[in-house]
Structure formats: structure tokens, C-alpha cells
Amino acid sequence: MRLTEELLAPRGDGAAGAAAHGDAFGPAGDPAAWQPVTTPAGEFELVPVRLERDLGVITRWMNxxxxxxxxxLAGPESVTAGHLRPQLDGDGRSVPCLGVLAGRPMSYWEIYRADLDPLARHYPARPHDMGVHLLVGQVANRGRGLGGVLLRAVSDLVLDNRPRCARVVAEPDLRNTPSVAAFLSAGFRFSAEVELPDKRAALMIRERAHRTQL
Incomplete structure (x- = not known):
């Protein structure tokens, strides 16, 4: 890990402190209740995944x-279902969603409590940090700046609907240069290189204070 001043600061207790940090989402912060937003690419909304409706399309994207x-996560629908079910049957600390742009499902998202996630063992987590994972599921939507537009919209949604959240974090694979670039264009800053169990990641952070300056 390449240390910055931020990573030398006292860290939170991460996943072990779930009880102290309260529930994962709560009614006011459930993505199902978040309103659609207008983006330069059209109206966008997050729709929580329903396995019976969405398994096929998410499996195609994963392949x-x-x-x-x-x-x-390439493979048959059982592989995708095995990834989704623990989130859908869990305590709400991670919510899988479809990103629907102009009425069409075109991306997959995971909105999660980063401070209650295993990720918190690898960076100085703060209470109520939120995290995002993203994949753009259609080739036609890649390579034209759409990822950055949607990441900005979703991080705005998180900050608007989670008043106790001061930061949105992400950990794209360092090798995934387009993904890192999309986070940068969405107002995230590169904080550090982090060695995770399955990858070397770029720790990206977007702070509420920074949003007010955009």
C-alpha cells in the first residue's frame, strides 16, 4: 500500500463496529426510495435488483x-445468483441495483456501507462511509464518458439521501484504467494504492465537502 497522510490517520473499527454505527441503510436511505435524477445523458434511476426479473440480464453482462x-463472475446464472443472493438476503448493508437510463436497464451497481464491509480493514474507514461498485453492461455505452456521468449522479444520490455520510469510496482494479478515469471525472480523488485479497486497487474518495465546490 502506498501511504498518504490520510492513511496514516487513526482508522475506524470497520466491520467489527457494526453495532456502534447503527443499521446499514434504514428507511430514509434505502435506494428503492431514491428519486430519479436528470443527467446529461437522460433521466437515471437506481432500481433494486429482483432476482426473478433481473438474473438473466446481469448474467449476460457478467459474461x-x-x-x-x-x-x-463469468459463468451460468447460478454463479451470478450466488453473488446476488447474499446481498438480497442480508441485512441491507449492500444493495444490488440496476441503473436505468432513459427507461433502459444499462448498468449494474452495488451501493454498500463501506465502513461495515471487509474493505474497511484495508483503509481508515469512517462511520457511515458509503461505497459503490459499477459495471456498464452494454458495449455501446462504454468509452464515451458515460461512466463518469453516472458515477457523479450516483454519488450525488448517496450524499443527498445519506446525510450522515461524508464520503463515498470506491476501489476499482488499478489495471482497469477506464474505470479509474471515470471515477476521476466524477469528482473522486485518488487516495492510495490498496492491496486487497483479490486485486491491487485504487482507493478513490469523493467527499461531501468537495461536492459543494463543484
Whole structure:
């Protein structure tokens, strides 16, 4: 890990402190209740995944070679279902969603409590840090700046609907240069290189204070 001043600061207790940090989402912060937003690419909203409705399309996206190289979930629907079910049946600290742009599902998101996630063992987590994972599921939507537009919209949604959250974090694979670039264009800053169990990641952070300056 490449240390910055931020990573030398006292860290939170991460996943072990779930009880102290309260519930994961709560009614006011449930993505299902978040309103659609207008983006330069059209109206966008997060729709929580329903396995019976969405398993097929998410499986197709996971089997796209450009996605499979980083998500490592290629295979039959049972593999995708095995990734989704623990979130859907869990305590709400991670919510899988479809990103629907102009009425069309075109991306997959995971909105999660980063301070209650295993990620918190690898960076100085603060209470109520939120995290995002993203894949753009259609080739036609890649390579034209759409990822950055949507990441900005989603991080705005998180900050608007989670008043106790001061930071949105992400940990894209360092090898995934387009993903890192999309986070940068969405107002995230590169904080550190972090060695995770399955990858070397770029720790990206977008702070509420920074949003007010945009």
C-alpha cells in the first residue's frame, strides 16, 4: 500500500463496529426510495435488483469479456445468483441495483456501507462511509464518458439521501484504467494504492465537502 497522510490517520473499527454505527441503510436511505435524477445523458434511476426479473440480464453482462476480466463472475446464472443472493438476503448493508437510463436497464451497481464491509480493514474507514461498485453492461455505452456521468449522479444520490455520510469510496482494479478515469471525472480523488485479497486497487474518495465546490 502506498501511504498518504490520510492513511496514516487513526482508522475506524470497520466491520467489527457494526453495532456502534447503527443499521446499514434504514428507511430514509434505502435506494428503492431514491428519486430519479436528470443527467446529461437522460433521466437515471437506481432500481433494486429482483432476482426473478433481473438474473438473466446481469448474467449476460457478467459474461462480457471486458466485465469478466475484473468482476470474475463469468459463468451460468447460478454463479451470478450466488453473488446476488447474499446481498438480497442480508441485512441491507449492500444493495444490488440496476441503473436505468432513459427507461433502459444499462448498468449494474452495488451501493454498500463501506465502513461495515471487509474493505474497511484495508483503509481508515469512517462511520457511515458509503461505497459503490459499477459495471456498464452494454458495449455501446462504454468509452464515451458515460461512466463518469453516472458515477457523479450516483454519488450525488448517496450524499443527498445519506446525510450522515461524508464520503463515498470506491476501489476499482488499478489495471482497469477506464474505470479509474471515470471515477476521476466524477469528482473522486485518488487516495492510495490498496492491496486487497483479490486485486491491487485504487482507493478513490469523493467527499461531501468537495461536492459543494463543484
Amino acid at each position: 462480457d469479456p471486458a466485465v469478466a476480466a475484473f468482476w470474475e
